[in-house]
Amino acid sequence: xxxxxxxxxxxxxxxxxxxxxxxxxxxxxxxxxxxxxxxxxxxxxxxxxxxxxxxxxxxxxxxxxxxxxxxxxxxxxxxxxxxxxxxxxxxxxxxxxxxxxxxxxxxxxxxxxxxxxxxxxxxxxxxxxxxxxxxxxxxxxxxxxxxxxxxxxxxxxxxxxxxxxxxxxxxxxxxxxxxxxxxxxxxxxxxxxxxxxxxxxxxxxxxxxxxxxxxxxxxxxxxxxxxxxxxxxxxxxxxxxxxxxxxxxxxxxxxxxxxxxxxxxxxxxxxxxxxxxxxxxxxxxxxxxxxxxxxxxxxxxxxxxx
Numbered sequence: 001x002x003x004x005x006x007x008x009x010x011x012x013x014x015x016x017x018x019x020x021x022x023x024x025x026x027x028x029x030x031x032x033x034x035x036x037x038x039x040x041x042x043x044x045x046x047x048x049x050x051x052x053x054x055x056x057x058x059x060x061x062x063x064x065x066x067x068x069x070x071x072x073x074x075x076x077x078x079x080x081x082x083x084x085x086x087x088x089x090x091x092x093x094x095x096x097x098x099x100x101x102x103x104x105x106x107x108x109x110x111x112x113x114x115x116x117x118x119x120x121x122x123x124x125x126x127x128x129x130x131x132x133x134x135x136x137x138x139x140x141x142x143x144x145x146x147x148x149x150x151x152x153x154x155x156x157x158x159x160x161x162x163x164x165x166x167x168x169x170x171x172x173x174x175x176x177x178x179x180x181x182x183x184x185x186x187x188x189x190x191x192x193x194x195x196x197x198x199x200x201x202x203x204x205x206x207x208x209x210x211x212x213x214x215x216x217x218x219x220x221x222x223x224x225x226x227x228x229x230x231x232x233x234x235x236x237x238x239x240x241x242x243x244x245x246x247x248x249x250x251x252x253x254x255x256x257x258x259x260x261x262x263x264x265x266x267x268x269x270x271x272x273x274x275x276x277x278x279x280x281x282x283x284x285x286x287x288x289x290x291x292x293x294x295x296x297x298x299x300x301x302x303x304x305x306x
Contacts, residue, residue: 001274001283002069002304004031007295008288009243010047014055016292023296025066027303031098033224033284034059036071038109042268053085060093065110069098071170074126075114076104080154082129083136090160092233101126103171105246124148126244130167130183146285151196168222174204181208186282192240192247192258192289194275202279207249225258225274228290229267229298235245236261243289252272261287264301 036052050071103122125148168186209216
């Protein structure tokens with residue numbers, strides 16, 4: 001079994017991040033995920049905040065084989081521009097971009113002038129963006145007058161191979177899962193690995209697929225699994241809460257059981273068990289928030305194939 005790794009939350013200087021991703025490549029990790037669009041921690045005001053798209057493309061250029069991904073947030077992008085940069089990245093590093101997108105809900109983004117829209121409007125915006133992305137990647141000249149996306153004769157070159165790039169959508173609620181059914185190749189399960197909660201979300205996705213006459217088996221699953229090697233469970237829970245405030249409504253008792261914590265072999269056993277139980281096709285070991293040395297030790301300890 002192989003899994004990817006997440007190295008997020010702006011804890012690594014560029015030089016350390018590059019070394020870690022190159023080491024992940026050497027160790028056989030399936031992908032590396034880094035920070036996405038303007039995500040900032042209020043508690044670390046002095047941290048360098050490297051732009052997620054710039055870092056993604058730089059890592060693609062500085063590595064040889066490992067796929068690279070980071071989160072795109074819909075309100076940060078014009079859809080034609082997003083289609084253009086992703087098609088360019090696909091041309092420069094064929095098959096190695098992991099395109100992951102969501103609506104985002106970080107109030108801190110308002111500092112950059114991005115609109116603070118209710119969830120329903122961000123979902124509608126994402127729907128229009130994904131619709132036009134597919135058209136643009138296919139080589140069409142697109143004129144579109146939606147509520148949020150307006151294009152007049154937009155065209156993207158180069159055309160990605162087959163006219164498409166696989167889309168992963170981070171989702172957990174019914175409205176977002178309907179977009180997964182409509183547009184996604186991959187459902188990024190935006191939940192901790194809790195069987196009952198993932199099961200309910202999976203049932204919602206299957207219902208959405210039925211409404212859209214789509215086979216749910218066409219959609220694979222990815223999940224970031226919060227992992228701490230050789231760390232106490234209470235310390236891991238504290239870190240999880242600090243780094244994942246959007247899961248604040250889930251009780252500690254549930255979250256604690258969903259954390260992968262312990263010695264290397266125990267962590268590997270837990271990861272394998274969760275991947276099988278939750279039917280995760282693209283598991284990602286979430287080391288977000290760890291410093292560079294701790295991240296390197298975890299990469300070595302959890303290397304695929306050990």
